[in-house]
Amino acid sequence: MSKTILFKNRPKGKPATSDFEIISEEDPKPAEGEILLEAKYISVDPYLRGRMRDEKSYIPPFELGKPLESMVVAEVVESNNSNFEKGEYVSGMLQWKQLQTSNGQGLNKVHKELAPPSAFLGVLGLTGLTAYLGLDKIGKLKEGETLVVSGAAGAVGSIVGQIGKIKGCRVVGIAGSDEKVDHIKEKFGFDEGINYNTTKSMKKAISEACPDGVDVYFDNVGGEILDAVLQNVNKDARIINCGAISLYNETEVPTGPRPEGILIKKTALMQGFLIRDHAKDFGTALKQLGAWLQEGKLKYDETVVEGFEKLPEAFIGLFEGKNTGKMVVKV
Amino acid sequence: MSKTILFKNRPKGKPATSDFEIISEEDPKPAEGEILLEAKYISVDPYLRGRMRDEKSYIPPFELGKPLESMVVAEVVESNNSNFEKGEYVSGMLQWKQLQTSNGQGLNKVHKELAPPSAFLGVLGLTGLTAYLGLDKIGKLKEGETLVVSGAAGAVGSIVGQIGKIKGCRVVGIAGSDEKVDHIKEKFGFDEGINYNTTKSMKKAISEACPDGVDVYFDNVGGEILDAVLQNVNKDARIINCGAISLYNETEVPTGPRPEGILIKKTALMQGFLIRDHAKDFGTALKQLGAWLQEGKLKYDETVVEGFEKLPEAFIGLFEGKNTGKMVVKV
Known part of the structure; x- marks a missing residue:
C-alpha cells in the first residue's frame, strides 16, 4: 500500500489541511513501456493556489x-521502458503520490553528480529558470541599474537578487522579517533589505534604499508592495509581474491605486511572466545557472519538510512565510 | 497690441475659464537672428492638464x-534669420500668444502643399505620430489581431483605428456617444464601436465586440474602461498606456481593481508611451503617414474653434467630449 493526496475542497481564502485528503491505495504496476516512480522530493509552490480555483487559467x-x-524528483524503481534505468532519478510534473507509473513523457533526467536531487526543484529547476528568464526576457537588466525584488528570501527572489549582483547592479530585497533581511544581505550579497512587516512607509523605505530610483522590479507579491515600488520607479523602468502571493487568498477582487498614471509619466513597463512559455530557453538558462552554481556565485536555501503526509502543511506554510528559499517535502 | 493667455490658477478638478487670464501687450520685436511669428492654429491637448499640476513630471x-x-502653426511675419523667409509657415512648441519672437530652434517647416496647415497639429503632427509610433513600438500589431482603442473618435484614437485597418486587424472603438460610434464606423472604417455612456457592462460589450479577445489595446482614457478591457485580453496582449483622460481631473488618488493578477495569467504587457521619447523616428513615421494621407487611406477630423480668446474654452471642452478628432483653435 502507498499514499496519495487528493484535492478535497476548493479553499476560500487561505487553504487549510481539511482541503486535502490522504488515502492509501494498492501499489501501481507499470505496464509495458512504463516505469514505476518513487517520489523523493516534492515541490510546493505558491502558484498551485491558482490551480485550486475553478476558473480558466x-x-x-x-x-x-x-x-x-x-x-x-523521483527514483525509477522499476522500468519497462528502455529509455530509463532502475535507480535513475528524474524530475517532472507528477502527482502527489508516493508511487506512480509514467510512460516517461515530460520527464527530465536528474544529474545527481551536479547537485543534490532537491536542487532540481529549485535553483536548477523552475525556480532558477523563473529568476533567470524573467530577468532576461522582461527585466533586461543593465550594469549599474537598481534592482528591487520582493519575496527576496524566497526561492525565486534569492536567485533574482544574486543574478542582479552578478550583473553589477544595486540590489534591494523586500522580505517579511529582520532575520530574512539579514540573511539576504549576508548569504546572498544583497545591498539592502527592507522588512515590510515593520516598515511604516514602504514608499519612503524604498526611496531611501534606492537613492538612484528603481530601474527593474521583480515582483513576487503584488499588492501594496508593488504600489510602493511604483512610486519610486525611474523612467523606462521594467516590472516583471511574476507572482502576486499577497493576493492569492483574496476572496474579493483586490483594489488599489491605479498604475496607469505612473506608467505613462515614467514610460514604465509591467509585464506578466510565466515560465512555461519559455521552454525553448531552458537549456541555455540551465547551463548558465549550473556554471554559476559550480563557480560558487550562486547560493541557495532550502526549507525541507520531512514526510509525505506533511505536503498540505508545507504548502500552507508558504502563505505564512514559513519557508526560507525553496520549500520542498522530502518523502 | 496683441494678446497673450496667462496661467492664473492651478485647477482643482476640471479646469475653468477663471484659471486663465487674457492680457494685451505691446507687439514684440524680433532681435538680430530672430523671427516674428503670428499664430495661425493652436493645438489644445488633454496632456496639458498634467502640466497644470505643480509636480515633477x-x-x-x-x-x-x-x-x-x-x-x-504660425506664419513668419518678419525675419532677421536667414533660415526663415517671411510668409513661410512653421510649427513648434510655442506660447499662447498672437505674436511672439523665436530664434528658430525647435521649429519645423510646414509644407502647405501636402496638407492644410492645421493638419500639422494633427495627423501630420504629434497626434499622428503618437498613434503611429505607439502602435509600432508597444502594440506590435500583427495582421488578423483584434485592436481596441478608447477615445476612438478623438484625434489620436481615430488615427489608431485606421492604422489598425490598414494593418489588417479587427478594430473596435470606444467612444462617448452614439454619433461618435456611428462616425468611427462610417468615416474611419472601424468594425465595431461601443458607447461607454450607454453601455451597462463594458466587460460584456467588449467581449461581444471582440469574439477572439483583445490583442492590443491603445488606451487614451485609463480608469474603468481599461479595467473592462483587461478582463478581455488574450495571452500576450499589449496595452499602450498613452493617456488617462478619465483620471486627469481626479483630486484623490484614483483606485480600481489591481491588474497584476490578469497581467500574470495572460502574460500581458502594459507600457506607458510618451511621444517626446521617439523624436528619432518622427521622420520615418511622418513619411508613412503622409503617404497614407495622399493615398486617401487616412482620414481625419478636426474640431476648429475660432478665435484666440476661445483657447481656454476649447481646452476645457476636451474634458466634456466636445471635440471630434483633433481640437484646434484658429486664431
Whole structure:
C-alpha cells in the first residue's frame, strides 16, 4: 500500500489541511513501456493556489477528488521502458503520490553528480529558470541599474537578487522579517533589505534604499508592495509581474491605486511572466545557472519538510512565510 | 497690441475659464537672428492638464502668471534669420500668444502643399505620430489581431483605428456617444464601436465586440474602461498606456481593481508611451503617414474653434467630449 493526496475542497481564502485528503491505495504496476516512480522530493509552490480555483487559467484547475500535482524528483524503481534505468532519478510534473507509473513523457533526467536531487526543484529547476528568464526576457537588466525584488528570501527572489549582483547592479530585497533581511544581505550579497512587516512607509523605505530610483522590479507579491515600488520607479523602468502571493487568498477582487498614471509619466513597463512559455530557453538558462552554481556565485536555501503526509502543511506554510528559499517535502 | 493667455490658477478638478487670464501687450520685436511669428492654429491637448499640476513630471509644470504653451502653426511675419523667409509657415512648441519672437530652434517647416496647415497639429503632427509610433513600438500589431482603442473618435484614437485597418486587424472603438460610434464606423472604417455612456457592462460589450479577445489595446482614457478591457485580453496582449483622460481631473488618488493578477495569467504587457521619447523616428513615421494621407487611406477630423480668446474654452471642452478628432483653435 502507498499514499496519495487528493484535492478535497476548493479553499476560500487561505487553504487549510481539511482541503486535502490522504488515502492509501494498492501499489501501481507499470505496464509495458512504463516505469514505476518513487517520489523523493516534492515541490510546493505558491502558484498551485491558482490551480485550486475553478476558473480558466494558463493551466487547468485541479479537479476535486483527484490527486494534486507539482514538480517532483523521483527514483525509477522499476522500468519497462528502455529509455530509463532502475535507480535513475528524474524530475517532472507528477502527482502527489508516493508511487506512480509514467510512460516517461515530460520527464527530465536528474544529474545527481551536479547537485543534490532537491536542487532540481529549485535553483536548477523552475525556480532558477523563473529568476533567470524573467530577468532576461522582461527585466533586461543593465550594469549599474537598481534592482528591487520582493519575496527576496524566497526561492525565486534569492536567485533574482544574486543574478542582479552578478550583473553589477544595486540590489534591494523586500522580505517579511529582520532575520530574512539579514540573511539576504549576508548569504546572498544583497545591498539592502527592507522588512515590510515593520516598515511604516514602504514608499519612503524604498526611496531611501534606492537613492538612484528603481530601474527593474521583480515582483513576487503584488499588492501594496508593488504600489510602493511604483512610486519610486525611474523612467523606462521594467516590472516583471511574476507572482502576486499577497493576493492569492483574496476572496474579493483586490483594489488599489491605479498604475496607469505612473506608467505613462515614467514610460514604465509591467509585464506578466510565466515560465512555461519559455521552454525553448531552458537549456541555455540551465547551463548558465549550473556554471554559476559550480563557480560558487550562486547560493541557495532550502526549507525541507520531512514526510509525505506533511505536503498540505508545507504548502500552507508558504502563505505564512514559513519557508526560507525553496520549500520542498522530502518523502 | 496683441494678446497673450496667462496661467492664473492651478485647477482643482476640471479646469475653468477663471484659471486663465487674457492680457494685451505691446507687439514684440524680433532681435538680430530672430523671427516674428503670428499664430495661425493652436493645438489644445488633454496632456496639458498634467502640466497644470505643480509636480515633477516629464515636462516642467506651467508657471503661474506665465503664458501657457502648446503646439502651434504660425506664419513668419518678419525675419532677421536667414533660415526663415517671411510668409513661410512653421510649427513648434510655442506660447499662447498672437505674436511672439523665436530664434528658430525647435521649429519645423510646414509644407502647405501636402496638407492644410492645421493638419500639422494633427495627423501630420504629434497626434499622428503618437498613434503611429505607439502602435509600432508597444502594440506590435500583427495582421488578423483584434485592436481596441478608447477615445476612438478623438484625434489620436481615430488615427489608431485606421492604422489598425490598414494593418489588417479587427478594430473596435470606444467612444462617448452614439454619433461618435456611428462616425468611427462610417468615416474611419472601424468594425465595431461601443458607447461607454450607454453601455451597462463594458466587460460584456467588449467581449461581444471582440469574439477572439483583445490583442492590443491603445488606451487614451485609463480608469474603468481599461479595467473592462483587461478582463478581455488574450495571452500576450499589449496595452499602450498613452493617456488617462478619465483620471486627469481626479483630486484623490484614483483606485480600481489591481491588474497584476490578469497581467500574470495572460502574460500581458502594459507600457506607458510618451511621444517626446521617439523624436528619432518622427521622420520615418511622418513619411508613412503622409503617404497614407495622399493615398486617401487616412482620414481625419478636426474640431476648429475660432478665435484666440476661445483657447481656454476649447481646452476645457476636451474634458466634456466636445471635440471630434483633433481640437484646434484658429486664431
